[in-house]
Amino acid sequence: MSTTQSERLRGLLEPLVSAKELDLEEIEVSRAGRRRVLRIIVDSDEGVELDACAELSRAISEKLDETGAMGEDEYVLEVSSPGADRPLTEHRHYVRATGRLVKLQLTAEGAAGELVARIIAVDDDGLDLEVPGVKGRRPTSRRVAFDEIAKARVEIEFNRKDKKEEEA
Incomplete structure (x- = not known):
């Protein structure tokens, strides 16, 4: 998809998405046989x-x-x-992932x-991160600046407590 088409679609669709109090995360046009597929990814804090x-x-x-x-x-x-193991690319993605386990690829810095x-x-x-302890050791705290992160992705946890359980 050309950048101009992507920008045109974003300009056309962003007001519709915002009106529903959602964020337009991604627009992708691809081919599936003779048809095109337009994928729109939306998200919100909730x-x-x-x-x-x-x-x-x-x-x-x-x-x-x-x-x-x-x-x-x-x-x-x-x-x-976005999927459960979505990449984290924007500040708001990290905020939404607070409390979640993430995998970070760090830069040389x-x-x-x-x-x-x-x-x-x-x-x-x-x-501010909590690094799980290994072999019975306690978790440790660590600070990572955004410019030290090359890539980040939420890790899927099958036994994760949900917010309601944590608040109780």
Whole structure:
């Protein structure tokens, strides 16, 4: 997809997404056989429910049909939230991942390598982390600046306590 098409779609769809109090995270157009697939990824601080995706999908479909932004060719529209192991690329992604386990690829400035830790707090400069202890040792605290992070991704935890359990 050309940058201009991506920018045009973002400009067209961002107001619809914002009106639903969601963030437009990603727009992707790809081919699936003879059809094109338009994937719209949305998120919010509270997550995104299936009903909100369905409602937004209808609004986006109407807008795309009304404006002809996707042209005359057939396309499939998919509106969803990011996956459980989503990459963290924006400050708001780290804030939303507070309390979650993450895998960080560190740059040379961050003592290069990989780090798996839980995000305890996020500020404008970086992250306060809790690094799990190994072989019965206690967890340790660590500070990582954003400029020390090359890549970051949420780790899937099957036995993670949800927010309601933690508050109880």
